[in-house]
Amino acid sequence: MSALLEVTGLVKRFEQTRSLFDQLTKKPVKAVQAVSGIDLTIGANETLGLVGESGCGKSTVGRCILRLETPDAGKILFDGQDIAKMEESALRPLRRRLQVVFQDPYASLNPRRTVGDAVGEPLANFTGLKGAALREEVALLFERVGLRRDQLDRFPHEFSGGQRQRIGIARALGPKPDLIILDEPVSALDVSVQAQVVNLLMDLQDEFGLSYLFIAHDLAVVRHISQRVAVMYLGQVVEAGPRDIVFAQPRHPYTQSLLSAAPILDAQKRRLAKRIILGGDLPSPSNPPSGCRFHTRCPYVQPICKTVAPPSVSDGAGHTANCHFPL
Amino acid sequence: MSAPKPLLQIDGLSVEFSARAGSVSAVDDISLTLHEGEILAVVGESGSGKSVTALSALRLIPDPPGRIVAGSVSLDGIDLATLDEAQMRRIRGKEMAMIFQDPMSSLNPILTVGQQIGEAISLHQGGTKQDVRDRILEVLELVRIPQAELRIDQYPHELSGGMRQRIMIAMALSCNPRVLLADEPTTALDVTIQAQILALLRDLRARLGTAILLITHDLGVVAENADRVVVMYGGRKVEEGPVELLIGAPRHPYTRGLLGSMPNLDQALVPGRQGRLTEIQGSVPINAARLPGCGFAARCPFADDHCVAVRPPFVRVGDGHISACWKHDELEGIQP
């Protein structure tokens, strides 16, 4: 079976906005390389969890796949077609199949439109449904995500955070997509509402055969929902593999430190936990460290790490890590 | 231990919002005391009134539609309701600062990072342009923003979600406030940066005696950082106590439910399969605080008719530990 999504060598740079003075004096443009050549695959009906340091490029990867940004290099094969540089007209039929749910349910809904309209809009755009038929379809979507059809004509501020996130999911679900990019979909929710939304996402995935790219900071949630996991650091994927292996036996020192930093509820377990504190200089995305990008903070750093980019080491069963001295 | 000094006192606070279908009770009869050098966590269901409580303390509730209908807030013994807006402005940012929950709508999209942080610094501390810039760079480095020299001249949309959140933290810390109201300060951060930010807050508390109200839904963060915890449900306080007791031996069914829905890194999962989480079934009823009985009764596995009919009072269940539940005895000794 071929993958639904296959990203190879993806690169995305942002140029810094310069003041008029800097432009006139021809000061060199500083570019932030947000994504520096990453590979990712997502199979049909699969969830890939994407984790990594704040600012390492996770949202940018998601936005490139959605073609809200145009990548500077690389391929994005979606169901066999390369959409990385595709023209908008050719892209249009594919847009229906790629949907998104953002972190912030508040900011992503227009406060002056009813939530029924918000959910109906993409549906009308992609399916041509109108009038009573459209309204009925929206009502069914509402019921599917655990809202009531009598809530259709209400405005976003009348809903709680968890309900707004359900509205966002209904909106993404409407056009019957194959892949949904979930960019921190549960970060703003309390744990009991988070449990409801995560369970709902898993049910919908089974029911509709969806694939998810699930971007999140909460490692325990990622572990619950993903079949495979990719770990990013400073624009690159440093480790990827089946969830069970990556969480039980991380091979990259960054993954290890990330797992060790997760807060622990139980006081006894906390006392026994070995925490790895990352010291060292924070690297800059416009001028990344030579060799291994993690070398300025890695507890196991050796001279070769500072000069030579580490190779990708594979166990042959889909677990890879980019490190000279994998754990 | 000498008795810590109460710094921020919220007493019997009730806040309502007017809506098309009548008024909504967002916060009902909330009392809490934040002591000097203390980290008090506030947890609770989305919409339970955590942010409204913090915003009320700074008198930042949008009126209309919001209105403080009862209660008082005092800082250092001074009732804030007696101050005029000019006096209040001097308190905000300098005495009492807030890290707002939603960075995107709280940051001004047309001002650079440096301009926004600099505003508070010039207002409260003054100094030359260079002094202000130096202080901005200092706080940016404090909150672990890489390339502070580049970021200071960027606009919010050029930053990642977690960077924006750290800009909000930098703004709140820029004038060394005595009271810090931190509303979900680390939701957009990965766990390593989160750990660094929380260590920074604990350090401020230790060095300057900063009192911190930490609103968060991450119970692991609560367990590792708070001294005491307040649990809110449907606009009311339902449980309060020292962190070890509240997390190790909760005496309110809602707190227990929260702990039970937490995903756990150690939990056994079927290899290759997704793992369902434990939910609290249902959702908070509108105006739960106005129900005659317990606001949690409709969802509570312990509830009986009495719970639905009569509101449970606060009962002392341990040292500094109170619970508003008729069945607090039944929860004693059972593991969360």
Ligand SMILES: Nc1ncnc2c1ncn2[C@@H]1O[C@H](COP(=O)(O)OP(=O)(O)OP(=O)(O)O)[C@@H](O)[C@H]1O
């Ligand atoms: N529109 C933009 N203009 C300029 N720089 C940008 C833009 N969008 C993103 N960046 C930069 O790209 C880098 C990666 O940002 P991105 O939002 O992808 O990170 P992230 O991994 O999603 O982080 P977080 O976990 O904090 O959300 C950052 O250095 C950011 O400042």
Ligand SMILES: Nc1ncnc2c1ncn2[C@@H]1O[C@H](COP(=O)(O)OP(=O)(O)OP(=O)(O)O)[C@@H](O)[C@H]1O
């Ligand atoms: N500006 C407003 N207009 C109308 N209602 C409001 C407003 N702000 C808050 N509310 C209502 O007040 C109640 C409490 O909201 P609050 O934001 O304090 O919840 P919270 O506990 O902080 O939730 P979350 O965890 O989602 O941040 C909610 O029912 C909300 O709908």
Ligand code: SF4
């Ligand atoms: S290659 Fe070296 S610096 Fe990089 S992670 Fe491995 S040990 Fe650390």
Ligand SMILES: [Mg+2]
């Ligand atoms: Mg992001």
Ligand SMILES: [Mg+2]
């Ligand atoms: Mg809030």
